[in-house]
Amino acid sequence: DADVTQTPRNRITKTGKRIMLECSQTKGHDRMYWYRQDPGLGLQLIYYSFDVKDINKGEISDGYSVSRQAQAKFSLSLESAIPNQTALYFCATSDNRAGKDEQFFGPGTRLTVL
Amino acid sequence: AQKITQTQPGMFVQEKEAVTLDCTYDTSDPSYGLFWYKQPSSGEMIFLIYQGSYDQQNATEGRYSLNFQKARKSANLVISASQLGDSAMYFCAMRELGTGNQFYFGTGTSLTVIP
Numbered sequence: 001d002a003d004v005t006q007t008p009r010n011r012i013t014k015t016g017k018r019i020m021l022e023c024s025q026t027k028g029h030d031r032m033y034w035y036r037q038d039p040g041l042g043l044q045l046i047y048y049s050f051d052v053k054d055i056n057k058g059e060i061s062d063g064y065s066v067s068r069q070a071q072a073k074f075s076l077s078l079e080s081a082i083p084n085q086t087a088l089y090f091c092a093t094s095d096n097r098a099g100k101d102e103q104f105f106g107p108g109t110r111l112t113v114l
Numbered sequence: 115a116q117k118i119t120q121t122q123p124g125m126f127v128q129e130k131e132a133v134t135l136d137c138t139y140d141t142s143d144p145s146y147g148l149f150w151y152k153q154p155s156s157g158e159m160i161f162l163i164y165q166g167s168y169d170q171q172n173a174t175e176g177r178y179s180l181n182f183q184k185a186r187k188s189a190n191l192v193i194s195a196s197q198l199g200d201s202a203m204y205f206c207a208m209r210e211l212g213t214g215n216q217f218y219f220g221t222g223t224s225l226t227v228i229p
Contacts, residue, residue, distance in 0.1 A: 033217070042118075042205055043159075043219040050215070058216060090159060100147060100166070101209055103217065105159035 003027045004106040006091050012112045019078040021109050023091030031094040032074040033103065034058075034066060036087040043090065049074055081113045116140065118206050118220035126226050127196045134181070135191040135223045137206030145211040148189040150180065153203040153222070162204075165189060196227045 004025045013019055023032065030051050035043040035058075045058030047066040055066060063085060065077045078085055091106040119138045127133035139148065150162040165173045165180045173180040181190040193200055206220040 035219075040221060042221040043207075045216055045218075048216070088157065092159075100164050101215070102149065102161050102164060103159075103207075104161070105151075108157050 004091060004093055004104055006106040006109050008109060010110045013081055014114050015082055017081050019081050021076045021089055023074045023106055025072050025093045027093055027104060029093040029095040033092040034076045035090045037090060038087050083113045086111060086113045117218035118208055120206055120220035120223050122223045124224045126228055129198060129227055129229050130195055132192060132194045133196055135204050137189045137220060139187050139189060139208045141210055143210040143212040147209045149207040150191045151205045198227050198229060201225060201227045
């Protein structure tokens, strides 16, 4: 079983709809992240959380919100989706106990906003 | 200013040859980590190698090595003995330990291994 799972894997929605992307992990990591990937732009950090009570904005948080329901769950919401939010979204986790803080990525969610 | 710069949008290498993918970074934080990830056409992100800013030796992981030149702020990835399965996008990333622990990714280099 995958250590970091994302649901749904693909989603097509319409402008103005509310969308929630979910991420679950079985790695026991405290740190979780949401990124979006656009062609030619690499990954951009949307939000990150270092524990259940900690939420931080990343580079491009406008238009997004998150919820850290438990150590293992971190969801990303688009309250009113717009076409330029069409992208590939990745959830990631990391564990800083080893000092390296290597990120482990989920398989990605491909979101299309029409 | 860009935190991570990858100046090679596309690279080609002959199978079994070595290839270097360039990465330069910008930070004033003395404590940071540098990472390389591989993204095949299937889309998943695969961790390859890590270098800490205080590490004295260049990191190596199998066929991957990181040419870390701290004064030049470069962290080039060297892949030796290229294989067809190495064809993918490669991303350089940095984590600044002292300033919010954010990760920054470069725009990536597309590597194609030619048989």
